[in-house]
Structures are given as structure tokens and as C-alpha cells.
Amino acid sequence: MSKRIKIDIVSDIVCPWCIIGYKRLALAIKEMGIEDKVELEWQPFELNRNMPQEGQDLHEHLSEKYGSTSDQLLQSQQQLRGLGEELDFKFDFFEGMKIVNTRTAHVLLEYAKSKGLQTDLNLNLVEAYFIRHQNISDRQVQSKELQKIGIDDEEAIARTEDAEWLKLIQEKENYWQQMGISSVPTIVFNRKSALTGAQAIHIYKKVLNDILNE
Numbered sequence: 730m731s732k733r734i735k736i737d738i739v740s741d742i743v744c745p746w747c748i749i750g751y752k753r754l755a756l757a758i759k760e761m762g763i764e765d766k767v768e769l770e771w772q773p774f775e776l777n778r779n780m781p782q783e784g785q786d787l788h789e790h791l792s793e794k795y796g797s798t799s800d801q802l803l804q805s806q807q808q809l810r811g812l813g814e815e816l817d818f819k820f821d822f823f824e825g826m827k828i829v830n831t832r833t834a835h836v837l838l839e840y841a842k843s844k845g846l847q848t849d850l851n852l853n854l855v856e857a858y859f860i861r862h863q864n865i866s867d868r869q870v871q872s873k874e875l876q877k878i879g880i881d882d883e884e885a886i887a888r889t890e891d892a893e894w895l896k897l898i899q900e901k902e903n904y905w906q907q908m909g910i911s912s913v914p915t916i917v918f919n920r921k922s923a924l925t926g927a928q929a930i931h932i933y934k935k936v937l938n939d940i941l942n943e
Contacts, residue, residue, distance in 0.1 A: 734766060736916060749818075775830075919940065
């Protein structure tokens with residue numbers, strides 16, 4: 730089993746199922762002992778491209794977008810809390826929580842990739858949003874999360890105001906949508922096959938094992 734596997738995780742930072750999918754995938758890789766055979770890259774997918782900078786109340790947004798009732802939303806959040814606890818991740822949904830614009834955060838993830846710290850920043854931003862009640866579109870919040878992993882925050886934040894970097898994110902999003910991806914998480918293996926949604930650990934193991942033994 731000398732093959733390497735390129736894994737693209739098409740996701741959005743404010744997508745709770747994306748962190749569940751990633752953590753299950755990471756467990757599958759760890760339990761198989763193939764960390765050295767996997768190259769992982771996060772790809773941008775904005776769930777709400779037109780979300781204003783100030784964001785929108787989460788319950789209001791989900792009600793408008795999916796027609797969900799308050800009871801359905803609370804039930805869904807309780808389910809996510811339970812799934813998160815199984816993976817040592819604590820979703821802390823709270824009254825007044827907002828869905829926010831994530832474009833600049835995706836720019837920062839693209840920048841962090843060049844530093845070999847893309848996953849570190851992604852996890853920091855996800856935790857800031859779902860656990861620490863932070864607005865991850867806020868420049869000060871972004872700066873703090875960058876500093877935590879040793880990235881020059883001034884240089885990185887400057888990229889979020891650069892038209893070429895913003896265009897790059899849109900082009901990447903368009904590429905994945907043209908490939909047929911319309912929901913996240915979608916995990917793509919060697920640009921040949923993909924799994925959509927947060928799959929069970931044993932399913933990720935099977936796919937990884939099948940690829941290694943091709």
C-alpha cells in the first residue's frame with residue numbers, strides 16, 4: 730500500500746455537518762494508521778454567498794431558507810450536539826447566534842495553505858464560531874485566530890481585501906459547483922470519486938482501503 734491519496738474537503742466553516750464529516754474522516758485515517766499516505770486540502774463553498782457582513786439571526790435564516798419551525802431547529806441542534814460529543818466537539822448553539830459571511834475566511838484558508846497550516850486555521854475558525862461565539866467575518870477575530878497558529882495576521886488580512894484573492898475563491902467555488910457539487914460537506918478522493926454528507930467512519934475506511942488496494 731504505497732499509494733498516496735489526495736483528499737479535497739469541499740466545505741464551509743459555518744456548516745456543522747462539515748466539521749462532523751471531517752472529524753469522522755480524520756478518525757478513519759488515524760485508526761487505519763495512514764496519516765502519511767494522505768494529503769488533505771480544504772476547498773471553499775459558501776453556503777450563503779450574498780450574506781451581508783453583519784450576518785443574520787440563525788433561526789431566522791434557517792426558517793427562511795428551509796422553512797424549518799423553531800421546534801425542528803431545536804431538535805436539529807440537539808442532534809448535532811450529540812453527534813459532536815461523540816467526536817469530542819461541543820456545539821454551543823446560543824440565543825441570538827448569527828449565520829455570517831465566510832468569503833474572507835475562505836481567503837484566509839487559501840493563504841494558510843501556502844504556510845502548511847490550512848487545517849489548523851480551519852479548525853480554529855470552526856471552534857471560534859461554534860464554541861466560542863465569535864463572528865469569524867470580523868477582522869479582529871480573524872487576526873487572533875491567525876496569531877494563535879503563528880501566521881502573520883497583517884499579511885494574511887491584507888489578502889482579504891485583494892480583488893485577485895477574492896476572485897480566486899469565487900473561481901474555486903465555481904469549479905466545484907461545475908463538477909456537480911451542490912451541498913457540503915463533499916469529500917473528494919483523488920479527484921475521481923466523492924462522498925457527500927457526514928458519512929460514518931466505517932464508510933470512509935472502506936473508501937480509503939479500496940483506493941489503497943486498487
